[in-house]
Amino acid sequence: MHHYQRVTPDIVDALKNIVGERHVLFNDEEKLKQYSHDEVAEIKYHSMPEVVVKPNSTKEISAIMKLANRELIPVTPQGARSGLSGGGVPAMGGILVSLERMNRILEIDRVNMMAVTEPGIITNDFSSAVQKEGLFFAGYPMSLLTCYLGGNVAENAGGGKAIKYGATSRYIIGLEVVMPSGEVAFFGGKRVKDVTGYNMVQLMVGSEGTLGIFTKIIVKLIPLPKAKIDMMVLFEDLQTAIDMVPKIMTDVGIIPTGIEFMDRLTLETSCNHLGQSLEQYKNAGAVLIIEVDGNDEEQILNDCLDIGDLCTEKGALDAYVAQTPADQEKIWAVRRNAAEAFKAISPRQTLEDIVVPMSKIPQVLPILEKLSQKYDLFIPCYGHAGDGNLHATVVKNPSHTEAQWQDLLPKVLTDLYSEIYTLGGTISGEHGIGNKRKQYLPLVLGETEIESMKSIKKALDPNNILNPGKIFDIE
Numbered sequence: 094m095h096h097y098q099r100v101t102p103d104i105v106d107a108l109k110n111i112v113g114e115r116h117v118l119f120n121d122e123e124k125l126k127q128y129s130h131d132e133v134a135e136i137k138y139h140s141m142p143e144v145v146v147k148p149n150s151t152k153e154i155s156a157i158m159k160l161a162n163r164e165l166i167p168v169t170p171q172g173a174r175s176g177l178s179g180g181g182v183p184a185m186g187g188i189l190v191s192l193e194r195m196n197r198i199l200e201i202d203r204v205n206m207m208a209v210t211e212p213g214i215i216t217n218d219f220s221s222a223v224q225k226e227g228l229f230f231a232g233y234p235m236s237l238l239t240c241y242l243g244g245n246v247a248e249n250a251g252g253g254k255a256i257k258y259g260a261t262s263r264y265i266i267g268l269e270v271v272m273p274s275g276e277v278a279f280f281g282g283k284r285v286k287d288v289t290g291y292n293m294v295q296l297m298v299g300s301e302g303t304l305g306i307f308t309k310i311i312v313k314l315i316p317l318p319k320a321k322i323d324m325m326v327l328f329e330d331l332q333t334a335i336d337m338v339p340k341i342m343t344d345v346g347i348i349p350t351g352i353e354f355m356d357r358l359t360l361e362t363s364c365n366h367l368g369q370s371l372e373q374y375k376n377a378g379a380v381l382i383i384e385v386d387g388n389d390e391e392q393i394l395n396d397c398l399d400i401g402d403l404c405t406e407k408g409a410l411d412a413y414v415a416q417t418p419a420d421q422e423k424i425w426a427v428r429r430n431a432a433e434a435f436k437a438i439s440p441r442q443t444l445e446d447i448v449v450p451m452s453k454i455p456q457v458l459p460i461l462e463k464l465s466q467k468y469d470l471f472i473p474c475y476g477h478a479g480d481g482n483l484h485a486t487v488v489k490n491p492s493h494t495e496a497q498w499q500d501l502l503p504k505v506l507t508d509l510y511s512e513i514y515t516l517g518g519t520i521s522g523e524h525g526i527g528n529k530r531k532q533y534l535p536l537v538l539g540e541t542e543i544e545s546m547k548s549i550k551k552a553l554d555p556n557n558i559l560n561p562g563k564i565f566d567i568e
């Protein structure tokens with residue numbers, strides 16, 4: 094039993110006083126329901142908020158947190174709900190703080206190559222705004238058209254360019270944070286170097302909304318690369334395709350911007366979802382999408398030719414370069430829509446986020462094949478192969494009953510995660526633990542590691558008010 098209080102009409106009135114009546118949703122099941130889930134398909138991970146508030150300032154969020162602490166009501170921060178681990182779902186009910194109104198870019202500082210933004214800005218809008226100033230935000234989650242930068246920080250989002258540019262954490266150097274107590278802290282600043290005490294910025298990045306609510310974010314930017322080339326390489330079979338991934342880097346000797354992998358079932362599902370023809374993929378069993386960027390167009394074209402030659406030498410069916418921005422977009426749209434396409438077919442599937450050291454990536458597909466045979470399921474696979482992160486998607490066999498699926502799923506996941514762990518891998522590369530994976534955390538982290546994390550949570554949030562029920566349970 095938890096110790097939380099319910100949201101009463103008096104609490105709702107107090108919240109209306111803080112954010113304004115128009116920005117509080119209460120007693121409206123249909124509207125509240127929109128905030129009860131993220132992109133995790135399984136309904137058991139959805140949960141209704143008691144009230145939704147849409148603050149517009151740090152001060153308002155601070156007042157909400159102070160009220161919630163006093164009244165012992167759980168608070169869940171939520172971005173665009175594109176999360177894939179249930180992180181933004183109000184697992185214990187209570188107050189849902191939507192960051193949707195805090196979407197202003199406060200400053201683009203060209204001299205320092207930094208930007209200061211509120212957390213509710215859509216990632217793609219942020220990227221476009223800095224690009225107009227000749228600057229580049231290298232974050233490229235496949236959900237960038239919808240997700241918020243604050244959500245990217247909270248999940249330490251990776252994506253299609255992480256192999257060359259790293260995940261979100263590399264670019265976050267300052268954060269204004271409303272702490273669980275309601276006090277406001279500013280960690281870091283516009284400094285490239287800073288060892289003034291603990292690195293609280295990086296503790297906050299990836300904390301899945303459990304340690305504080307970010308209200309301002311300082312993002313380090315880099316000069317916008319002048320050119321980029323996207324290419325597609327088709328392979329007859331999965332293993333030849335995935336075997337190429339480490340070789341592209343070691344044998345050609347370059348780090349591409351991205352190397353994305355898709356198997357045939359993913360290609361078919363995503364193309365069907367988009368209404369795109371499969372003709373260009375011929376009879377490929379798998380494809381790699383490879384992007385190379387830089388400032389010297391001739392150099393990157395030569396790099397692409399070298400990659401194409403190597404792949405063909407090792408058995409690729411075909412390799413071609415996207416000739417126009419429309420071609421580039423067509424290639425990437427199929428990859429970006431893969432998750433959505435599987436979800437549209439059936440909610441009886443789980444999108445996984447396993448990650449292994451890059452050298453071990455060829456060993457992942459045989460594990461998936463073995464498990465799909467053992468449990469008589471489909472496990473299509475796609476993902477950011479270049480950084481070792483694959484989105485194996487366990488899909489219910491239509492001939493299984495619902496009870497069989499519910500029985501099999503934890504067994505499949507336990508086997509999968511255990512095997513991935515033996516390769517030096519772990520259960521999430523970028524989507525986080527949330528409420529979806531918390532039962533599996535002990536498979537990959539020991540007691541000392543988990544207890545250290547819990548100590549931090551208890552020290553910063555003694556009432557366990559902020560986003561309870563995520564990552565691990567606090568007794």
Ligand SMILES: Cc1cc2nc3c(=O)[nH]c(=O)nc-3n(C[C@H](O)[C@H](O)[C@H](O)COP(=O)(O)OP(=O)(O)OC[C@H]3O[C@@H](n4cnc5c(N)ncnc54)[C@H](O)[C@@H]3O)c2cc1C
Binds near residue numbers: 173182244560
């Ligand atoms: C089609 C699709 C493709 C995707 N591709 C990628 C990908 O390539 N790479 C990748 O990393 N992820 C990917 N994701 C997952 C998801 O988009 C990311 O995790 C994203 O960062 C979530 O952002 P959001 O704004 O939707 O956050 P939400 O889902 O709303 O919340 C995510 C977490 O952030 C917390 N949070 C949100 N805002 C704040 C804040 N201001 N302060 C503190 N905590 C906060 C929430 O409490 C929650 O724990 C994909 C999702 C989809 C649906």
